[in-house]
Amino acid sequence: MFTLSEENYLKAIYHLELDTVKGVSTNAIAKKLETKASSVSDMIKKLSEKDVVVYKKYKGVTLTVFGKKIAASIVRKHRLWEVFLVEKLNFSWDEVHDVAEQLEHIKSPKLVNQLDIFLGFPSHDPHGDPIPDKDGDLKTIEKSLLSTLEKNETGVCVGVNDSSSEFLKFLDKKEITLGKQIRVLEKEDFDDSLSIQIDGKKLSISNKIANNLYVQKS
Amino acid sequence: MFTLSEENYLKAIYHLELDTVKGVSTNAIAKKLETKASSVSDMIKKLSEKDVVVYKKYKGVTLTVFGKKIAASIVRKHRLWEVFLVEKLNFSWDEVHDVAEQLEHIKSPKLVNQLDIFLGFPSHDPHGDPIPDKDGDLKTIEKSLLSTLEKNETGVCVGVNDSSSEFLKFLDKKEITLGKQIRVLEKEDFDDSLSIQIDGKKLSISNKIANNLYVQKS
DNA sequence: ATATATTTTTAGACAAGACTAAAAATATTA
DNA sequence: TAATATTTTTAGTCTTGTCTAAAAATATAT
Numbered sequence: 001m002f003t004l005s006e007e008n009y010l011k012a013i014y015h016l017e018l019d020t021v022k023g024v025s026t027n028a029i030a031k032k033l034e035t036k037a038s039s040v041s042d043m044i045k046k047l048s049e050k051d052v053v054v055y056k057k058y059k060g061v062t063l064t065v066f067g068k069k070i071a072a073s074i075v076r077k078h079r080l081w082e083v084f085l086v087e088k089l090n091f092s093w094d095e096v097h098d099v100a101e102q103l104e105h106i107k108s109p110k111l112v113n114q115l116d117i118f119l120g121f122p123s124h125d126p127h128g129d130p131i132p133d134k135d136g137d138l139k140t141i142e143k144s145l146l147s148t149l150e151k152n153e154t155g156v157c158v159g160v161n162d163s164s165s166e167f168l169k170f171l172d173k174k175e176i177t178l179g180k181q182i183r184v185l186e187k188e189d190f191d192d193s194l195s196i197q198i199d200g201k202k203l204s205i206s207n208k209i210a211n212n213l214y215v216q217k218s
Numbered sequence: 219m220f221t222l223s224e225e226n227y228l229k230a231i232y233h234l235e236l237d238t239v240k241g242v243s244t245n246a247i248a249k250k251l252e253t254k255a256s257s258v259s260d261m262i263k264k265l266s267e268k269d270v271v272v273y274k275k276y277k278g279v280t281l282t283v284f285g286k287k288i289a290a291s292i293v294r295k296h297r298l299w300e301v302f303l304v305e306k307l308n309f310s311w312d313e314v315h316d317v318a319e320q321l322e323h324i325k326s327p328k329l330v331n332q333l334d335i336f337l338g339f340p341s342h343d344p345h346g347d348p349i350p351d352k353d354g355d356l357k358t359i360e361k362s363l364l365s366t367l368e369k370n371e372t373g374v375c376v377g378v379n380d381s382s383s384e385f386l387k388f389l390d391k392k393e394i395t396l397g398k399q400i401r402v403l404e405k406e407d408f409d410d411s412l413s414i415q416i417d418g419k420k421l422s423i424s425n426k427i428a429n430n431l432y433v434q435k436s
Numbered sequence: 437a438t439a440t441a442t443t444t445t446t447a448g449a450c451a452a453g454a455c456t457a458a459a460a461a462t463a464t465t466a
Numbered sequence: 467t468a469a470t471a472t473t474t475t476t477a478g479t480c481t482t483g484t485c486t487a488a489a490a491a492t493a494t495a496t
Binding site: 085088089090091095098099102103106107108110111114115118 | 303306307308309313316317320321324325326328329332333336
């Protein structure tokens, strides 16, 4: 069994591993968890004794197969709870993160299983992130940043890169939601801003926005 | 804000206060929480500094109005989650306690509120225990132990005194569920066992069972 | 009322998980 | 390659919540 703290470390490493080919650095973990490198060093030692990470001093950290399974199960729970909050309890997608961050640590295999059934086996959370299955595997869909679309290309909005409350609220205001189709009408070389068509309306989008919105090209 | 441990102490004191007129003893808390009296002594000191309990050395402990509010909100969450597990996730009433014990510590006023709405503002949990309202108040119904009914009296099954998995499973096996009507056909002086009628069938019930089943006299 | 038993508190220790400051290892740059 | 910068680890401290053992207070019994 793993403590709250251990689970949070595993989750952090899991997420960081997605972006790096090599091992995850102590500093990167510290930054992600808003803690100190020395604390990370301590914890990594414990985790490697529990055989969930492989650890070579000064060389960064990798999850073992076992560790990855644990981490994926936490991410699975997090995302299932997010779906629950949005679909059943009328939370909006910018309100779910902190609560899911707590709920993900509830230990009960039956609970996760029944929740999955109750929600109809969702494949993605409200932000478009894939939900790992019971074995920790996730089927990722082919998605591209909106900023990579060429002029006149179209795509369906399928996820966000930045899931901060601020960004999500901004999307709400502009009525940009997952599932909607977006067509790039114009790309400005000057500031890399986009002119897009969504819901039949024309909208101007900064590069920062386009860099945080995923679409599935169509 | 209160820690997990503090919340568990508050809840324990809350429950113990229901049975005692005077302050709750250190030993009673230790027993309930399966910890040592010395640990309780330490924690009580912290809690009284936080103004949730009143504490006089060697004299037992009482919740303050504030403390009672906190405790009631935890009990409220516990019982709402139990309803959720049974009604929505197909848990049986003997499986919910341990999970609810974890879920009760999730901190999110919106979550509790929405859950309450989602469940249709239930007044009692699956074991017949009342769910405190937002202010921590609970409307208790007039209930009596089945063992206190006289011959030929009838009542509706409304709760259990012992909510251990063993007892609940026993009731399941005998098809004794909340809401069913029970009539006392016979009382045996010899061993205080009862002969009752339920679902039109005759059933023999030991005193131990009758002492752990609440009915509302009718 | 005095002796005995029980309850409660205090004192001191420990583990988990975090921190600061300093040392050691690795990376980078001239 | 030597000098400097960065990253990582170690050493020692702190807090929370627990424990054991012993002391102090209260309760009970003769």
